[in-house]
Amino acid sequence: FTSMDLYSNACRHLLIFGLIVGCEAGVFNFKHDMFASETGYYTVDGVDGVSPALEMNLGETYTFIQNDVSNWYHPLGFAYYPDGAHEDQPEVENDDGTGNVLTYLINGIEPPLGLDDYEPAFAVARADWKMHSYEINLTINDPNTTEIFYFCHIHNKMSGRIRINNANEPYVPKELYAPYVPDSFDATCGTFETHNFDLNSENYCPNSTFLCGAEDNQFSKCMQAIDCKMNYEMRVTNFEPNPIVTFIHQMIPHHVNAVNMAKILLKTTDMDETNDDELEMKEMLLSIVNGQNEQITYMRKWLNDHNYTTSEASRCDEVHVSSSPSPPDSENSAPMLAASLSFILVVYGCAVLL
Numbered sequence: 001f002t003s004m005d006l007y008s009n010a011c012r013h014l015l016i017f018g019l020i021v022g023c024e025a026g027v028f029n030f031k032h033d034m035f036a037s038e039t040g041y042y043t044v045d046g047v048d049g050v051s052p053a054l055e056m057n058l059g060e061t062y063t064f065i066q067n068d069v070s071n072w073y074h075p076l077g078f079a080y081y082p083d084g085a086h087e088d089q090p091e092v093e094n095d096d097g098t099g100n101v102l103t104y105l106i107n108g109i110e111p112p113l114g115l116d117d118y119e120p121a122f123a124v125a126r127a128d129w130k131m132h133s134y135e136i137n138l139t140i141n142d143p144n145t146t147e148i149f150y151f152c153h154i155h156n157k158m159s160g161r162i163r164i165n166n167a168n169e170p171y172v173p174k175e176l177y178a179p180y181v182p183d184s185f186d187a188t189c190g191t192f193e194t195h196n197f198d199l200n201s202e203n204y205c206p207n208s209t210f211l212c213g214a215e216d217n218q219f220s221k222c223m224q225a226i227d228c229k230m231n232y233e234m235r236v237t238n239f240e241p242n243p244i245v246t247f248i249h250q251m252i253p254h255h256v257n258a259v260n261m262a263k264i265l266l267k268t269t270d271m272d273e274t275n276d277d278e279l280e281m282k283e284m285l286l287s288i289v290n291g292q293n294e295q296i297t298y299m300r301k302w303l304n305d306h307n308y309t310t311s312e313a314s315r316c317d318e319v320h321v322s323s324s325p326s327p328p329d330s331e332n333s334a335p336m337l338a339a340s341l342s343f344i345l346v347v348y349g350c351a352v353l354l
Contacts, residue, residue, distance in 0.1 A: 027063045028054060032070040035267060037180040038192040038256070039155040039293050042074070051160040051179045054150075058166040059141055061101075064150070066134040073290035075122040075153045076136055077115070078102065082159040082176050084151045086301065098142035105135050119153045126283050143168040149176070154290075156297045189222035190267025191260040197232070198225035204232040222264045230257035236314040245308050248299045252311040255292040255299075262288040 033050055034040035041050035056062050064076055081089035092102050094114075103110055104118035111117030118136075122129060140148065146167045152158040161176055185195035197204055198221055210227035214220035233253035239245040262285040271278040303310060 026060060027065060029065045029068070030071060030076065031068045032074045034070070034289060035187070035190045035263060036182070037157070038259070039152070039158055039297070040074075041158055041179055042076075042150065042152070042160060049179075051158065053160065054162045056138070056140055056162055056164055058143060058145075058164055059139065061137055061139040064136040064138065066136075069126070069130055071122075071134070072126050072129050072286070073122055073154055073294070074158070075119045075134075077119075077151050077153040078136075078138060078162075079149050079151060080145075081174060082149050082151065083156055084149065084159075085153065086151070086156040086297065092138070092140075092148055098145060100142055100145065101137075101139040103137040105133075105137065107132050108135075115153075122154065126286060140164050146171045147173060149174075154294050154297070156300070185225075188218060188267075189225070189260075190263040191222060191226055192256070192263075194222070194225040194229050194260060197228040201225070201228050204228050219264065219268055222268070223261070226257055226260040226264070229260075230254060233311070233315065235316045236311065237316055239308075239314070245303070248303060248308075249311045249314040252296055252299055255296050258292050259289050259296075262286075 029045040031043045031045070032040050033043050036050045042052075043050055044052050044054065047054070066074075066076060077084050078092040079085070079089050080092065081087065083089065084091050090096065092098075092100055094100070094102055102114075104114050106118065106121055111121075118134070121132070121134070144167065145164050146169050147164055148162050149159045150162060151160075157177070159176060161173065163171060163173075180192070182192070183195050185198055186192060201208075201224065205228040208228065208231065209224075210231070211220050211223050214224070230253050233256070234250045236246065236249040239249070266282070266285050266289075271282040273279045273282065300310070
């Protein structure tokens with residue numbers, strides 16, 4: 001075996017060498033590290049790092065297990081390009097004409113609608129989700145498929161690469177973003193891209209205090225940094241033609257702050273799940289992280305699908321070239337209104353679910 005084989009299929013091959021007891025061949029046991037990035041990244045038992053590169057052999061069936069509780073709200077999917085459905089890229093499906101076989105299982109049984117049952121099963125209360133088991137069997141039979149990507153069906157930017165061995169075509173890896181690496185400040189806080197707002201708070205939020213009377217400790221530093229980040233990033237230019245755009249431009253950093261705030265408490269506070277009060281609080285915090293990250297994913301895609309600028313590009317004190325469409329006229333105002341109403345209903349629906 002090559003070093004890459006040992007790295008990407010560590011559990012499978014180390015079992016052959018007798019170095020791991022009880023590790024089943026052809027099985028990838030997935031977990032989720034929510035502190036690794038804004039939405040977190042998958043990890044795989046026996047493989048180093050986040051979003052690790054994996055390998056499969058052509059014609060062999062592999063099982064992807066998602067029973068660890070950290071997988072709640074993170075159903076796996078597989079696509080031929082990074083991020084799959086989030087980027088409108090083709091997914092691996094049984095009827096895609098390749099001969100590849102994909103089976104989603106809940107409690108060891110394939111649900112009637114496959115993925116359309118598997119994905120919603122992850123968006124229920126955490127206590128209910130924990131009562132079931134989840135796994136996916138995948139066989140790549142198409143000799144022209146040299147690689148696929150795993151991704152999360154609910155949250156974007158969580159993809160990892162899977163190389164297919166013994167394929168006919170030469171292997172040319174597709175472009176894939178490198179995983180985000182938090183610095184020491186964000187790693188300690190459990191937050192995403194907040195350190196600069198601690199180091200340079202007077203530049204971003206001059207003469208501002210967001211946590212009055214706080215002691216000079218790590219928790220208060222984390223909280224002050226995320227509040228400064230939100231304060232700065234919510235200063236956006238009003239987009240007169242469509243208030244929904246302004247709403248999204250401000251709501252994204254507002255949601256990001258809620259996610260960061262919940263992560264700080266989860267990172268810095270050891271909550272005992274055998275204590276009902278602490279369990280209830282932890283589940284609420286996890287609901288904030290997962291639910292609001294889902295809405296952030298939706299809002300960013302909505303802006304992109306409708307050709308509006310990003311929230312970052314709309315900030316008052318940043319120079320940018322607007323890609324926003326022209327103001328609606330009488331002929332196109334109805335579609336814009338329909339899209340706006342659709343957005344409100346989806347976000348409201350997510351809130352009700354949580």
